[in-house]
Amino acid sequence: xxxxxxxxxxxxxxxxxxxxxxxxxxxxxxxxxxxxxxxxxxxxxxxxxxxxxxxxxxxxxxxxxxxxxxxxxxxxxxxxxxxxxxxxxxxxxxxxxxxxxxxxxxxxxxxxxxxxxxxxxxxxxxxxxxxxxxxxxxxxxxxxxxxxxxxxxxxxxxxxxxxxxxxxxxxxxxxxxxxxxxxxxxxxxxxxxxxxxxxxxxxxxxxxxx
Amino acid sequence: xxxxxxxxxxxxxxxxxxxxxxxxxxxxxxxxxxxxxxxxxxxxxxxxxxxxxxxxxxxxxxxxxxxxxxxxxxxxxxxxxxxxxxxxxxxxxxxxxxxxxxxxxxxxxxxxxxxxxxxxxxxxxxxxxxxxxxxxxxxxxxxxxxxxxxxxxxxxxxxxxxxxxxxxxxxxxxxxxxxxxxxxxxxxxxxxxxxxxxxxxxxxxxxxxxxxxxxxxxxxxxxxxxxxxxxxxxxxxxxxxxxxxxxxxxxxxxxxxxxxxxxxxxxxxxxxxxxxxxxxxxxxxxxxxxxxxxxxxxxxxxxxxxxxxxxxxxxxxxxxxxxxxxxxxxxxxxxxxxxxxxxxxxxx
Numbered sequence: 001x002x003x004x005x006x007x008x009x010x011x012x013x014x015x016x017x018x019x020x021x022x023x024x025x026x027x028x029x030x031x032x033x034x035x036x037x038x039x040x041x042x043x044x045x046x047x048x049x050x051x052x053x054x055x056x057x058x059x060x061x062x063x064x065x066x067x068x069x070x071x072x073x074x075x076x077x078x079x080x081x082x083x084x085x086x087x088x089x090x091x092x093x094x095x096x097x098x099x100x101x102x103x104x105x106x107x108x109x110x111x112x113x114x115x116x117x118x119x120x121x122x123x124x125x126x127x128x129x130x131x132x133x134x135x136x137x138x139x140x141x142x143x144x145x146x147x148x149x150x151x152x153x154x155x156x157x158x159x160x161x162x163x164x165x166x167x168x169x170x171x172x173x174x175x176x177x178x179x180x181x182x183x184x185x186x187x188x189x190x191x192x193x194x195x196x197x198x199x200x201x202x203x204x205x206x207x208x209x210x
Numbered sequence: 211x212x213x214x215x216x217x218x219x220x221x222x223x224x225x226x227x228x229x230x231x232x233x234x235x236x237x238x239x240x241x242x243x244x245x246x247x248x249x250x251x252x253x254x255x256x257x258x259x260x261x262x263x264x265x266x267x268x269x270x271x272x273x274x275x276x277x278x279x280x281x282x283x284x285x286x287x288x289x290x291x292x293x294x295x296x297x298x299x300x301x302x303x304x305x306x307x308x309x310x311x312x313x314x315x316x317x318x319x320x321x322x323x324x325x326x327x328x329x330x331x332x333x334x335x336x337x338x339x340x341x342x343x344x345x346x347x348x349x350x351x352x353x354x355x356x357x358x359x360x361x362x363x364x365x366x367x368x369x370x371x372x373x374x375x376x377x378x379x380x381x382x383x384x385x386x387x388x389x390x391x392x393x394x395x396x397x398x399x400x401x402x403x404x405x406x407x408x409x410x411x412x413x414x415x416x417x418x419x420x421x422x423x424x425x426x427x428x429x430x431x432x433x434x435x436x437x438x439x440x441x442x443x444x445x446x447x448x449x450x451x452x453x454x455x456x457x458x459x460x461x462x463x464x465x466x467x468x469x470x471x472x473x474x475x476x477x478x479x480x481x482x483x484x485x486x487x488x489x490x491x492x493x494x495x496x497x498x499x500x501x502x503x504x505x506x507x508x509x510x511x512x513x514x515x516x517x518x519x520x521x522x523x524x525x526x527x528x529x530x531x532x533x534x535x536x537x538x539x540x541x542x543x544x545x546x547x548x549x550x551x552x553x554x555x556x557x558x
Contacts, residue, residue, distance in 0.1 A: 018402035030227040040411035049258035058262035075326035078258035166285040
């Protein structure tokens with residue numbers, strides 16, 4: 001991508017560049033205020049999930065797998081809010097997956113899929129197709145004591161808004177804020193001739209302005 | 211008109227600010243809207259993780275985190291993945307009571323459907339602050355027969371819908387940024403007020419929580435223990451730390467906090483931290499007589515920041531990640547070196 005800001009970093013400016021009744025030095029405004037606001041936008045995107053198990057025993061195992069059907073991980077990899085981009089679309093969500101597989105052979109495939117939290121759930125055995133922009137597939141061959149198996153960039157087109165309660169600072173009046181809540185699910189399946197069930201031992205989901 | 215915070219940020223165009231021409235009113239307005247969005251939209255406090263912990267029947271578990279909040283946030287929400295074990299189709303639902311910083315935050319009815327469900331808990335912030343500090347989440351299982359498994363914990367700030375236009379929250383009154391409005395400088399008002407307040411973006415619009423792992427202090431099966439001078443990894447895989455790019459001249463630092471204890475006053479504990487790409491190191495030591503009490507040890511370490519010219523922001527190209535390694539060791543004595551939480555945050 002190309003940085004939104006002119007310099008790709010924060011810049012400084014004197015407090016007095018816009019004193020009352022003074023003319024505006026547009027060069028200083030552009031190099032200072034506008035540049036830093038735009039760089040702040042590029043860097044406002046958050047790390048939403050960042051899990052690394054202490055040991056293989058504390059990783060989350062998939063149910064017993066077969067070559068016939070996909071099986072879902074027993075727990076979702078989080079519900080989390082999404083920072084929207086200036087055009088109203090989702091940021092890129094960079095996901096990275098770590099797997100451990102103490103016994104087994106052949107290749108196991110793991111698909112992670114991102115969806116709006118209030119959207120129709122994926123079927124427990126029907127993950128999105130690999131061609132969808134909100135899904136990515138990783139694979140692990142043989143056994144592993146724990147390894148990152150890859151990273152991928154996802155986008156999400158279905159951005160359902162909901163509200164969460166909060167209060168206003170100035171008078172503590174009750175109100176609500178609009179948010180977009182999403183979640184990640186993971187599914188696994190064995191290739192023909194493969195055996196052995198893996199566990200998810202690490203997972204990263206970080207937003208990127210894209 | 212107020213210091214409103216929108217869900218979608220408007221971007222002022224650089225091309226609208228040209229030397230020799232006046233800055234148009236709509237451009238000032240967009241700058242103000244973006245400024246309020248940057249300060250008000252809220253941050254991650256605890257990035258989602260699996261503590262692999264259980265709450266025994268009629269018992270509590272305490273999770274302590276070191277967080278770097280934004281003063282603009284008035285509420286946060288927790289995401290808790292809970293499963294009643296073994297519920298079975300003939301059992302009743304469980305009940306888990308949630309307490310944060312000593313404040314009761316309601317009860318969760320934990321389904322007996324044998325699966326982990328994600329529950330959201332709204333948590334009004336008692337004293338808004340930007341000071342990095344520990345917070346404590348307590349989960350109490352009221353069921354006398356069955357334990358509850360905790361498969362997921364995360365915490366995010368609820369975005370503000372309006373900021374105060376004062377020197378604490380630094381909101382900017384959007385009505386003061388109109389076409390033909392005069393140039394003047396007042397706190398939170400006018401182009402002058404915006405220019406002053408916008409300096410806060412660098413420190414406030416942070417990626418507050420980058421990584422957290424915490425388990426109960428007394429959960430002997432979950433906390434980390436070392437009885438060796440040889441450092442052993444705290445985690446199976448090194449966590450990724452994606453920090454903001456601040457300047458071109460220097461690497462940004464992140465703050466690392468570890469909750470540590472030694473089993474006796476003659477034993478010292480150490481968590482050694484190292485960044486892969488920035489090649490910096492940090493030792494967090496819990497030493498001396500006071501080491502027998504659980505305490506936070508805090509330090510900073512340099513990391514390589516996000517690169518905006520790469521497709522996914524990877525610091526060394528697409529697909530690359532900065533990681534931190536954590537190793538626990540006993541540096542003195544014959545007892546146990548213990549660790550129950552590690553948090554990585556970006557502080558103001």
